Amino acid sequence: MASYVVRCGTMRTLHVMQARLSYARGMRVIARTARGLEAGEVLSEADERVLKQMDSPPGGTIQREMTEEDESELAHLAAKSVEEADKCFEAIQALELPMDLVDIERIFGGERMVIYYLSESRVDFRELVKRLANEFQTRVEMRQIGVRDEAKLLADYGDCGKPVCCNTHLMKMPPVSMKMAKLQKATLDPNKISGRCGRLKCCLRYEYDIYEEHRKMLPKIGVDVVTANGRGRVLNQELLSRQLLVQMEDNRRLMVHADDVLSVIKRPKTGSSSSSVNPQVELQEKNKDRHSADNE
Structure with missing residues (x-):
């Protein structure tokens, strides 16, 4: 049985999945993960060299190649999520919860809905979960994220003119410090070395090892x-x-x-x-x- 690296979900999580059939890079597939049925994209075969570069990736199985019906269902879920986000925001406001709604993700198979939010303190969202579960008739999962993850979900282009790294190839946010900017003699103006998340740009980490x-x-x-x-x-x-x-x-x-x-x-x-x-x-x-x- 072949193994493939498959990217799934809004957070672009990498999975190593088993498959009975052969799949090519870039193919859109329906896969089963711990969250249920999800839409994913095949990135490569999971050979020994690739696995050495991954840190305990979650597993799963590829069910089939995505069909036109699956594409239509994804488009329907995306259109529906706008209305669901409005209702979720209204519920948060009604309960006066100290949290900011960032995004809503509907799992393809309908097993659950994941709500991403920002908050500076602990939030008692039990009543919110009950309301939303009754409203949408599905399991609701709350996930607190940081400002870098918010940029990963919502940001589009960086100052370089290219799509932001966190929303393309970066799977983990590298640690970045002002020391790296100083060593590379980058400007120390916060407005110029900060990314869309307001933190130091991830690209300051890329060449740091060579400079060092x-x-x-x-x-x-x-x-x-x-x-x-x-x-x-x-x-x-x-x-x-x-x-x-x-x-x-x-x-x-x-x-x-x-x-x-x-x-x-x-x-x-x-x-x-x-x-x-x-x-x-x-x-x-x-x-x-x-x-x-x-x-x-």
């Missing part, structure tokens, strides 16, 4: 280096181009490539009378290790 790798390989800011042009002190690093801004002994400032550094002279620590010298061989070995890793 280059930073560790280059001589640190403040150390003395010996170059073909003489001795000087490192004032700044250009990480991607692997260049250094060096102030020479005659106060000239030159951009020097890391490969042109002959040796690095560390300043002695307080109470120490000696300095340690790292020859060019060490720098070349680091570069060699980096190139070997790239080739692998």
Whole structure:
């Protein structure tokens, strides 16, 4: 029995599903998950390489390829969800609950309705669930989400002009910190480095590992280096181009490539009378290790 990676639901959850028939990438299917019957999209075969990149994905089975009747039913559910959202909002207002309605998801098989909401505190929504279950005659599931998940559900395009990452290829939100923006010398203006969710952009995480790798390989800011042009002190690093801004002994400032550094002279620590010298061989070995890793 073949296995496939299938994306299902409003939250675009990845499942590893069993199937008796063969399916191609991009095919729309009806699958059974822990939530019931759902519409999904086949992404790839679940081979060993793919499974190593997934962290305990939920399972399921592919029932069949989606038919025209299934497509019509999906369109009907989408149109109906607008009216259902209005009724849900009215019920929340009537009960004066401290929560913001974000989205409503109707499971294809009709087993349940999932309501996504934002709230800064615990919400007693038992009465709300009773009202909605009686109104829609289905099981109602409440799911509290964060602002990043809200963007995943509602956002369209980012500042780059492309669809937001959280609503396309990102399955998990990577941790992002201001340290990453500073290392990449991005503007620290919150309006420019914040995404549609109001938090730091996820794309600040994408190249951070490369920047960090280059930073560790280059001589640190403040150390003395010996170059073909003489001795000087490192004032700044250009990480991607692997260049250094060096102030020479005659106060000239030159951009020097890391490969042109002959040796690095560390300043002695307080109470120490000696300095340690790292020859060019060490720098070349680091570069060699980096190139070997790239080739692998």
